[in-house]
Amino acid sequence: MSKEEEITRILAVSLRQLLVRLSPDYGRLEEIRLRVNGPLQVACGAGRQFVSDQGRFCGREEAHIVTPGELRETMEYLSSYSRYAFEEKIRQGFLTVQGGHRVGLCGGVVLDGGRVKTISPIAFLNIRIARQAIGCGRETVLRLWEKGELLDTLIVSPPGLGKTTLLRDLVRLLSDGEGAAACTVGVVDERSELAACYRGVPQNDLGGCTDVLDGCPKAEGMLMLVRSMSPQVIAVDEIGGEEDCRAVEYVMNCGCRIFATAHGAGLKELSRRPVFGRWLAEKRFGRYVLIEREKDAVFYRVCQADGQTLWRGRRPEGE
Numbered sequence: 074m075s076k077e078e079e080i081t082r083i084l085a086v087s088l089r090q091l092l093v094r095l096s097p098d099y100g101r102l103e104e105i106r107l108r109v110n111g112p113l114q115v116a117c118g119a120g121r122q123f124v125s126d127q128g129r130f131c132g133r134e135e136a137h138i139v140t141p142g143e144l145r146e147t148m149e150y151l152s153s154y155s156r157y158a159f160e161e162k163i164r165q166g167f168l169t170v171q172g173g174h175r176v177g178l179c180g181g182v183v184l185d186g187g188r189v190k191t192i193s194p195i196a197f198l199n200i201r202i203a204r205q206a207i208g209c210g211r212e213t214v215l216r217l218w219e220k221g222e223l224l225d226t227l228i229v230s231p232p233g234l235g236k237t238t239l240l241r242d243l244v245r246l247l248s249d250g251e252g253a254a255a256c257t258v259g260v261v262d263e264r265s266e267l268a269a270c271y272r273g274v275p276q277n278d279l280g281g282c283t284d285v286l287d288g289c290p291k292a293e294g295m296l297m298l299v300r301s302m303s304p305q306v307i308a309v310d311e312i313g314g315e316e317d318c319r320a321v322e323y324v325m326n327c328g329c330r331i332f333a334t335a336h337g338a339g340l341k342e343l344s345r346r347p348v349f350g351r352w353l354a355e356k357r358f359g360r361y362v363l364i365e366r367e368k369d370a371v372f373y374r375v376c377q378a379d380g381q382t383l384w385r386g387r388r389p390e391g392e
Contacts, residue, residue, distance in 0.1 A: 076174020079172035080105070082204065085146035088113065091137060094128025106198040109144050112136030148195055151176055161288075164191050165264070173203035173276030182305070203269055206235070206276055209389050216375040216384050217250050217327035223247070223256065224359025225325060228334040229343055234364040234371055235388070236334040237310050241267050241277060243332060244308045245358030248367050256330075258283040259304035261294030267310055292320040299327050308332040318348040325357065339363060340380050353380070364388075 076099045081089045088107070097117050104116040113124045113136055123136035151168055152159045162168050168176045179197035183190045217226050226243075230236040244267070247256045262268045262285055268275035270287040281283065284302050286294040291309050298304050307324050309317075312333045326330050337343040340361060344350045353356060355380035363374040371388040 075099075075170070076172060076202070079170070080200065081198070081235065083150045083170055083174075083176075084142040087123040088139070088143055088147065089136075091124055091126070091128045095124055095130070096196055096328065099202075100336065102202050103204075104202065106145055107139045107147060107198040107200075109139060109141050109196040113139055114289070130378060144196065144198065147198065163195075163225060164189055166192065167264070169265045169269050169271055169276075171271045171276070173271065174200045175203065175266070175269065181182060202339075203276065206238050206390065207243060207278065208241050208242065209235075209246070210246055211251065212384075212389070214243055214246045214388050217243075217362075219359065223330050224392060225331045226333075226360040226362060227330075227336045227358045228263040228362045228364065229339065230252070230334070230364035231338050231366075232336060236364055236365060237266050239364065240308060240332060240334050241279065241311060241363065242304075244277055244283060245280040247306055247332075248282040250282075254281075255282050257303065258306045258308060259298035259302050260285045260328060261289055261290050261291050261298065261307065261309045262287050263289060263294070263310070267308065276332060288295050295320040295324050299324060299329060306330045306332055308370065310334050311336065315348070318377065322357075331358075339365075 081092055084092065095116060099205045102117045103109055103116065103311065106114040112133060114121055123133055124371050125131035126137045139141060145315045151170060159168060164176060166178050169293050170176060177199040178192050178195050180192045180195040183193055189199060195234060205255065217224055228236045228240055244260060248253065248258045249255060253330050258268050258278060258280065260283060265287055266287045268279055268287060269277045273287065275285055282328045286297060291312065293314060295307055298307055311323060312318060312335055344353050361376040363376060372385055373388055374385045375383045377383050
């Protein structure tokens, strides 16, 4: 199934027809946003643009207004006419569909004992188009070894610069043995962003020697992988809580390598956070990969355990 078919089939028929007329470049399409009684909007390389009733890019005043019926119909396609089966994902605020595309959900939050029980009615959808940057980590992965030994690695970046994308490609490279012997990798994919599993099957390429725990809490998943799958490397996205950090230390003490990401503008900022500051002082991670924006370009900076820069290069676009 082509990317165009994967995306259009989950939309209400009337919206599907508009997208077919629009005929966007699906290689550059990033998002489709539906808001009840709001304008249909897409992001396609040149920023966010509105779509008219004639299936053309237009100004706000000419945009097609998404109806409650169009959003309900879209939700029926997204949940395969069985919302109950997807209730846990809906409670978390997202669904993953065939092709690895991720749909964010907003609307009325129903609470049960102070915790989110579900979202109903759903009034806002953000369809984020899956895109892998295959090969973006090839230069980086070569710097994560020392004397033939793979080192624990933490990727640090502000939101939106692609730390999950880089981690995903590093997992693929390690699993397939590009540049070194293949490693058995275990992935804890709490929010279905790394593997983008659909009905349990990864839609993203994570390599031939990778096992995935989809939708599992990070801390619990790391312990499960160590005890059951004998991984050489465990990969996890966006660590930060105390429980996550304790699990990371447990994994390190078990002889597994950790590849993880964390939000941060750099090592100096990271050092001001309690656990990360201690890790930096103890040189827990052998490598740090900092993702930095400079004007219109993004760079990867690989640092040693002491924070000294080992290599810096512009991020490749991937294949």
